[in-house]
Amino acid sequence: MLLKSLREQVLEANLELVRRGLVVYTFGNLSGIERGQGLVAIKPSGVPYEELTPAQIAIMDLAGQIVDGNLRPSSDWPTHLALYKQFPNIGGVAHTHSEFATAFAQAEKPIPCFGTTHADYFHGSVPVTDRLSASQIKGDYELETGVAICQTFAKLDPDAIPAVLVAGHAPFCWGPTAADAAHNAVILEYVARMACHTLSINAESRPLARELHDKHFLRKHGRNAYYGQVKTQ
Numbered sequence: 001m002l003l004k005s006l007r008e009q010v011l012e013a014n015l016e017l018v019r020r021g022l023v024v025y026t027f028g029n030l031s032g033i034e035r036g037q038g039l040v041a042i043k044p045s046g047v048p049y050e051e052l053t054p055a056q057i058a059i060m061d062l063a064g065q066i067v068d069g070n071l072r073p074s075s076d077w078p079t080h081l082a083l084y085k086q087f088p089n090i091g092g093v094a095h096t097h098s099e100f101a102t103a104f105a106q107a108e109k110p111i112p113c114f115g116t117t118h119a120d121y122f123h124g125s126v127p128v129t130d131r132l133s134a135s136q137i138k139g140d141y142e143l144e145t146g147v148a149i150c151q152t153f154a155k156l157d158p159d160a161i162p163a164v165l166v167a168g169h170a171p172f173c174w175g176p177t178a179a180d181a182a183h184n185a186v187i188l189e190y191v192a193r194m195a196c197h198t199l200s201i202n203a204e205s206r207p208l209a210r211e212l213h214d215k216h217f218l219r220k221h222g223r224n225a226y227y228g229q230v231k232t233q
């Protein structure tokens with residue numbers, strides 16, 4: 001089977017979205033990329049998660065051609081490919097309609113960093129895209145969604161903020177691997193839920209101080225990170 005290991009990783013990461021309550025029915029989709037071969041493994045369209053097998057995971061090239069698999073890929077595949085092309089360090093993309101993150105997307109409000117939980121994962125607010133125009137929606141909608149995300153990150157670092165809210169739609173998250181993309185989708189939902197509660201307690205809540213935000217992000221990420229155990233290999 002072509003890319004058996006990647007298919008298994010992508011299947012497992014898709015199931016993680018289900019286990020964590022981020023998707024209902026066939027909503028959501030997650031992919032992973034093998035950068036050496038330029039091939040993407042993505043959930044097939046409309047297949048119930050409980051029936052998914054590694055062989056059903058669709059394999060596509062970055063031009064959008066199906067290379068292996070009998071099922072159609074998730075209809076959001078052009079968005080996934082756009083992100084892989086624009087963000088060179090990412091290895092996985094997750095899309096869900098998780099409740100609280102989607103509420104922020106529908107409200108067209110970025111998720112502010114109110115606490116260190118957010119700061120551990122996202123170095124800044126989680127941004128929201130501009131609305132797509134009528135012609136973008138009528139045209140290549142899923143590709144235009146990817147273009148809107150890339151425009152939102154024109155001056156942002158996708159490795160430091162591994163998530164976005166698509167206006168009126170829902171979040172897309174990413175990470176170095178398919179598992180990381182799922183993990184970030186889970187954390188995004190957790191952070192969005194807490195931000196919503198924070199605003200309900202005090203609508204005037206202030207974002208975390210820049211120093212504390214930087215401290216928490218930079219102790220886990222980048223050259224001078226010191227959180228966790230030293231990797232021995």
Ligand SMILES: [Zn+2]
Binds near residue numbers: 095096097169170
């Ligand atoms: Zn969607």
